Amino acid sequence: MKYVDEFRxxxxxxxxxxxxxxxxxxxxxxxxVCGGQTHSLLxxxxxxxxxxxxxxxxxxxxxxCVTPADDIDxxxxxxxxxGVTLASFGDMLRVPGSRRSLLDVRADxxxxxxxYSPLDAVALAQxxxxxxxxxxxxxxxxxxxxxxxxxxxxxxxxxxNFSLLVSHVRVQPAMEALMxxxxxxxxGFLAAGHVxxxxxxxxxxxxxxxxxxxxxxxxxxxxxxxxxxxxxxQQLEAGHAMVTNQYERSVRRDGNEYxxxxxxxxxxxxxxxxxxxxxxxxxxxxxxxxxEQFDARARFLFNAGSVVASNxxxxxxxxxxxxxxxxxxxCPHFGIHCTPDSPLGAPxxxxxxxxxxxxxxxxxTPESVSPEExxx
Amino acid sequence: xxxxxxxxxxxxEFDESSDRITLAHGEGARLTRxxxxxxxxxxxxSLPLGALPxxxxxxxxxxxxxxxxxxxxxxxLFFPGGDIGSLAVHGTVNDLAVSGAVPKWxxxxxxxxxxxxxxxxxxxLDSVARAAxxxxxxxxxxxxxxxxxxxxxxxxxxxxxxxxxxxPVPPGPQAIEPGDxxxxxxxxxxxxxxxxxxxxxxxxxxxxxxxxxxxxxxVAMLRDSAGTKLRAVRDATRGGVSAVLHEWAAxxxxxxxxxxxxxxxxxxxxxxxxxxxxxxxxIACEGVLVAAIAPEASxxxxxxxxxxxxxxxxxxxxxAGTSQLSSVTIQRTxxxxxxxxxxxGALLPRIC
Amino acid sequence: xxxxxxxxxxxxxxxxxxFGRASIEFDGVRRVCHMACVPDAExxxxxxxxxxxxxxxxxxxxxxxxxxxxxxxxxDDDGLVPTDPLTDAETRL
Numbered sequence: 023m024k025y026v027d028e029f030r031x032x033x034x035x036x037x038x039x040x041x042x043x044x045x046x047x048x049x050x051x052x053x054x055v056c057g058g059q060t061h062s063l064l065x066x067x068x069x070x071x072x073x074x075x076x077x078x079x080x081x082x083x084x085x086x087c088v089t090p091a092d093d094i095d096x097x098x099x100x101x102x103x104x105g106v107t108l109a110s111f112g113d114m115l116r117v118p119g120s121r122r123s124l125l126d127v128r129a130d131x132x133x134x135x136x137x138y139s140p141l142d143a144v145a146l147a148q149x150x151x152x153x154x155x156x157x158x159x160x161x162x163x164x165x166x167x168x169x170x171x172x173x174x175x176x177x178x179x180x181x182x183n184f185s186l187l188v189s190h191v192r193v194q195p196a197m198e199a200l201m202x203x204x205x206x207x208x209x210g211f212l213a214a215g216h217v218x219x220x221x222x223x224x225x226x227x228x229x230x231x232x233x234x235x236x237x238x239x240x241x242x243x244x245x246x247x248x249x250x251x252x253x254x255x256q257q258l259e260a261g262h263a264m265v266t267n268q269y270e271r272s273v274r275r276d277g278n279e280y281x282x283x284x285x286x287x288x289x290x291x292x293x294x295x296x297x298x299x300x301x302x303x304x305x306x307x308x309x310x311x312x313x314e315q316f317d318a319r320a321r322f323l324f325n326a327g328s329v330v331a332s333n334x335x336x337x338x339x340x341x342x343x344x345x346x347x348x349x350x351x352x353c354p355h356f357g358i359h360c361t362p363d364s365p366l367g368a369p370x371x372x373x374x375x376x377x378x379x380x381x382x383x384x385x386x387t388p389e390s391v392s393p394e395e396x397x398x
Numbered sequence: 399x400x401x402x403x404x405x406x407x408x409x410x411e412f413d414e415s416s417d418r419i420t421l422a423h424g425e426g427a428r429l430t431r432x433x434x435x436x437x438x439x440x441x442x443x444s445l446p447l448g449a450l451p452x453x454x455x456x457x458x459x460x461x462x463x464x465x466x467x468x469x470x471x472x473x474x475l476f477f478p479g480g481d482i483g484s485l486a487v488h489g490t491v492n493d494l495a496v497s498g499a500v501p502k503w504x505x506x507x508x509x510x511x512x513x514x515x516x517x518x519x520x521x522x523l524d525s526v527a528r529a530a531x532x533x534x535x536x537x538x539x540x541x542x543x544x545x546x547x548x549x550x551x552x553x554x555x556x557x558x559x560x561x562x563x564x565x566p567v568p569p570g571p572q573a574i575e576p577g578d579x580x581x582x583x584x585x586x587x588x589x590x591x592x593x594x595x596x597x598x599x600x601x602x603x604x605x606x607x608x609x610x611x612x613x614x615x616x617v618a619m620l621r622d623s624a625g626t627k628l629r630a631v632r633d634a635t636r637g638g639v640s641a642v643l644h645e646w647a648a649x650x651x652x653x654x655x656x657x658x659x660x661x662x663x664x665x666x667x668x669x670x671x672x673x674x675x676x677x678x679x680x681i682a683c684e685g686v687l688v689a690a691i692a693p694e695a696s697x698x699x700x701x702x703x704x705x706x707x708x709x710x711x712x713x714x715x716x717x718a719g720t721s722q723l724s725s726v727t728i729q730r731t732x733x734x735x736x737x738x739x740x741x742x743g744a745l746l747p748r749i750c
Numbered sequence: 751x752x753x754x755x756x757x758x759x760x761x762x763x764x765x766x767x768x769f770g771r772a773s774i775e776f777d778g779v780r781r782v783c784h785m786a787c788v789p790d791a792e793x794x795x796x797x798x799x800x801x802x803x804x805x806x807x808x809x810x811x812x813x814x815x816x817x818x819x820x821x822x823x824x825x826d827d828d829g830l831v832p833t834d835p836l837t838d839a840e841t842r843l
Binding site for chain 2: 753755773776777778779780781782799
């Protein structure tokens with residue numbers, strides 16, 4: 023696949039790894055924010071390969087993990103309402119709200135429909151005038167333009183049976199919250215390449231000035247990730263703290279103007295709770311009042327009283343994992359009580375959560391084989 | 399009104415006034431007999447017209463027999479590359495073939511949903527008849543039940559397949575030894591992607607096609623080329639290649655090490671799985687076999703398979719080894735070995 | 751979630767600013783994607799698609815520059831000499 027395969031070339035990857043090792047005179051601590059990057063780092067063995075040179079902390083970039091349990095509960099209630107179909111991205115289906123997941127609700131007769139795109143949900147509403155279609159709008163700034171476009175299309179089509187349950191989150195405010203939290207040891211960031219494709223990276227200038235840490239806008243393929251890591255290491259070795267773009271083929275400094283316009287027309291920024299983190303100032307979006315007819319929160323009432331007390335295990339340290347204070351394999355439950363089949367919290371349920379990625383892509387190296395196994 | 403899932407891609411034009419299956423068709427009386435006479439017997443010449451016996455009498459050649467049973471609940475009923483009818487035949491004969499048998503006879507049980515238009519039933523039965531003829535198997539017995547609206551999503555099929563074993567029969571996964579080579583006969587994941595795209599109306603163009611087909615000839619070639627060096631062979635269905643290898647690992651106590659760059663994956667499955675975030679190793683096939691062969695016979699086996707149109711992309715993709723941390727591992731970009739988990743399947747239901 | 755996949759623009763179907771759509775090819779399969787955020791994308795260009803919409807036009811020159819830099823590894827005996835990050839940052843911002 024063009025623009026994918028070339029950036030997975032193992033020869034180039036190995037050489038970049040060597041270059042990073044040669045450049046570093048000490049071990050540095052970097053954070054990548056986006057779940058897709060975590061996934062890729064683990065899947066392609068990069069974290070393992072660089073473990074002596076760079077400590078990679080996996081940040082809260084899994085929108086599925088940070089969607090508030092209340093919002094998932096609301097989505098479930100909507101799915102169970104007569105005449106309502108809840109349309110959602112596939113990866114939201116297995117995440118538990120306070121108690122159960124959308125998949126459980128579907129098994130109970132709830133109308134839950136997986137769609138690949140919010141625009142497919144608009145088409146669904148058009149084709150089914152007797153159903154009210156609610157699209158569960160989760161995701162970062164990468165996804166907000168698509169849901170904004172859905173609202174704009176629905177308005178032009180004059181649809182009365184379409185709305186959005188908005189639970190979008192914004193990355194940079196979360197990065198700021200992390201940097202000021204006690205115990206933070208992050209020395210550099212791999213900024214989320216597709217978020218920056220939309221927003222641009224000018225806003226990180228202030229960030230690097232304020233916190234004195236380098237930020238490398240980074241893509242998702244192994245070569246892209248290694249380029250981002252290499253840039254951060256080079257900057258740290260030289261004592262610099264700047265924003266650089268290591269994903270030039272997709273990211274421009276000002277981002278995507280059309281996408282930003284769509285988002286600004288439809289949404290405004292608000293303070294927003296992140297699951298496991300509490301409220302992050304300016305951490306999310308809400309629909310503007312002129313789009314109220316497409317706001318599921320305005321059209322339907324969330325029955326908070328009917329929600330059973332949370333099943334959320336208090337001993338799932340999701341917040342610490344998402345903030346990078348705890349590595350998944352350092353959690354006492356990891357792999358023992360907590361696995362993708364029987365998860366205790368969101369980072370293990372979501373396919374992009376740090377815990378699930380660790381579980382799925384843990385490496386099999388000679389060191390990790392016990393003496394008994396090695397003897398067989 | 400939403401089109402019922404089983405009607406997606408239905409190649410049959412029928413109007414709303416077509417005759418439909420009713421509960422009466424399942425009661426074993428006049429309407430059932432009429433359904434059998436009009437729809438079933440004319441397509442399957444081995445079934446005597448008029449009064450069907452309670453059991454078929456079969457003349458075997460004296461060899462040991464193999465028996466398999468399968469149910470088919472795929473949704474939608476029609477998908478690019480096949481339908482529930484052809485799938486039922488291919489799935490059944492493939493199970494027999496990989497067990498070392500020549501498929502000879504099939505039974506066909508129909509569980510029909512009340513309201514199913516009869517032209518759709520006809521179309522599915524045509525497909526069964528065609529596939530059975532191609533595979534040289536006879537449909538010798540069957541049953542028809544009707545369930546209320548909503549209880550069967552169009553129709554479910556159940557088959558029993560009977561075949562005659564031809565020696566030497568591959569010993570099975572418990573015979574796999576460290577060093578044995580893992581072969582795959584063709585590109586993986588095609589059936590699952592085809593059905594998922596059809597069902598979720600993912601609107602890919604061209605719509606990915608299922609690989610559902612008979613593996614009888616492919617198995618025969620494999621057995622000829624590898625002889626007694628063939629340890630085990632399975633068709634990779636639900637759960638894909640990963641499911642087969644995990645089962646084998648449990649049976650033989652060894653592990654399997656795959657190399658990602660050697661896995662045959664067609665372009666459209668690659669494109670669709672990248673877009674959907676899926677791993678082809680976990681996706682169902684219906685025309686691909688996985689084999690474990692002693693290393694000295696693997697090259698000849700691959701060469702033999704590649705000479706057949708259905709397995710031109712056959713490849714050796716890994717080896718069996720001594721037990722490691724995980725039953726199935728794969729080598730990816732930077733040469734790190736990673737576990738391949740067992741598939742969970744929640745997002746790919748009703749594939750078969 | 752931020753899964754963005756590169757595909758090639760094959761055919762424009764609608765150039766409306768809100769409903770604009772094009773057929774995009776991803777290694778053997780084509781899908782109709784929404785193009786409101788890349789209204790100037792040309793046939794033959796590659797775009798990154800996320801959740802059914804194209805979010806950027808791939809800069810082929812930038813991609814080529816990076817790949818060239820990697821090919822230099824083969825040419826330089828002792829590997830690529832790390833570039834001065836200060837200079838790089840100035841030109842990149």
